[in-house]
Amino acid sequence: MKFKLGQKIIDKLRNKKQNENKKLLENVLNCLQSILQINNKILERSNYVGGQRWEIELQERYKNKLYLDGFGYKVFSQNDEDGIINEIFTRIGTTNKKFIEFGVQDGIECNSHLLLDTGWSGLWIDGNKDDCNKIKTFFKTSLEDKKLAILNDFITKDNINELFAKAEFQGEIDFLSIDIDGNDWHVLEAILKRKQIIPRVICVEYNPLIPPASDPKDCSTDYVLPYKEDWIWPVDDSQGASLSAYYHLCKNYGYRLVGTCVNGVNAFFIQENLAQDKFISDKNGALPFYNPWRHRNIKYYTPFAMPFCDLRESLANRIDIYKKNGLI
Structure with a gap:
């Protein structure tokens, strides 16, 4: 993925450069473009972790x-x-x-x-x-x-x-x-x-x-x-x-x-x-x-936020844990 959404946003903003904040807008656009280029380079390199x-x-x-x-x-x-x-x-x-x-x-x-x-x-x-x-x-x-x-x-x-x-x-x-x-x-x-x-x-x-x-x-x-x-x-x-x-x-x-x-x-x-x-x-x-260390390049996520307790815990214990962690 080459951050197509980000590029679309940049393109749309460039079409609106005629406003009063043209200079500020141009600086923002240049920053976004730089971030986009850096991210694309990172993605290209991450395809070959370790070689x-x-x-x-x-x-x-x-x-x-x-x-x-x-x-x-x-x-x-x-x-x-x-x-x-x-x-x-x-x-x-x-x-x-x-x-x-x-x-x-x-x-x-x-x-x-x-x-x-x-x-x-x-x-x-x-x-x-x-x-x-x-x-x-x-x-x-x-x-x-x-x-x-x-x-x-x-x-x-x-x-x-x-x-x-x-x-x-x-x-x-x-x-x-x-x-x-x-x-x-x-x-x-x-x-x-x-x-x-x-x-x-x-x-x-x-x-x-x-x-x-x-x-x-x-x-x-x-x-x-x-x-x-x-x-x-x-x-x-x-x-x-x-x-x-x-x-x-x-x-x-x-x-x-x-x-x-x-x-x-x-x-x-x-x-x-x-x-x-x-x-x-x-x-x-x-x-x-053998697999090289790809830990920073491949991330696995659970479907939800990492749980605060085991799936088998009682509702009473869950509520107590959630209260202690400031969730409820």
């Missing part, structure tokens, strides 16, 4: 239904993860419909909120006390119905399995989602080693800065942020681990890479024995699944 190669490959993946790129959509997830998660379980089925997710903030925008609202149950862990208090309010019904459990703990590679045990989670679960903006790789390794829980599907945020190598045995692009127990992300590119690093880690523990979200934020792995011929093979490594 034309990835855009061309993405268009090819859309044509092959074994890839997950074309199945994404947002309900409560940050990007298109909700749709990808749904498609994965459509292909492999579910067992106990149990999830664990950590780094959920207040729970409204996360990868398991939709699962919770569609018959699943699980555990959320977050290190922020204020966010956990919001969860207690926003998801009061799910907590009371024992569909959801929460822990307010700062996660490390040394305590993660104890936290699972504390919440009485062990053995196989259907879905695990990790997003702690730093020690994700190290924490995932601790989970896979210990086997306190055994997830069938893993979603983990990856660092899209470095594309994977073309040779699946090449580990030169395996960037992993060095472990620091009290690490808090400073909002820069020193975050998590590269897609290639996760590919090699998960491969060692019997998981297959099956896709990434189009925005280049999260990667999805499933147990090798579940994949069969339902997904593209990852024998050629992580490169065929």
Whole structure:
């Protein structure tokens, strides 16, 4: 789109230049024209985030239904993860419909909120006390119905399995989602080693800065942020681990890479024995699944404003929340 509406407005205004404020009007027109030109340049550049190669490959993946790129959509997830998660379980089925997710903030925008609202149950862990208090309010019904459990703990590679045990989670679960903006790789390794829980599907945020190598045995692009127990992300590119690093880690523990979200934020792995011929093979490594970081260029929105509480909350609780937030 080339801002045709904006151009029409400019054209109409130019036809009315004969008024008394001709000079002022001309200045306004010139400003509008400049904004229009800048926006058009931004749109042209945004077609090739990270380079034309990835855009061309993405268009090819859309044509092959074994890839997950074309199945994404947002309900409560940050990007298109909700749709990808749904498609994965459509292909492999579910067992106990149990999830664990950590780094959920207040729970409204996360990868398991939709699962919770569609018959699943699980555990959320977050290190922020204020966010956990919001969860207690926003998801009061799910907590009371024992569909959801929460822990307010700062996660490390040394305590993660104890936290699972504390919440009485062990053995196989259907879905695990990790997003702690730093020690994700190290924490995932601790989970896979210990086997306190055994997830069938893993979603983990990856660092899209470095594309994977073309040779699946090449580990030169395996960037992993060095472990620091009290690490808090400073909002820069020193975050998590590269897609290639996760590919090699998960491969060692019997998981297959099956896709990434189009925005280049999260990667999805499933147990090798579940994949069969339902997904593209990852024998050629992580490169065929790579998406660059498009988060600023592709935005996903919910149909309405982001909710202040869960869909299942009672009217009385909703009214109380709305009053506290100044909505009514």
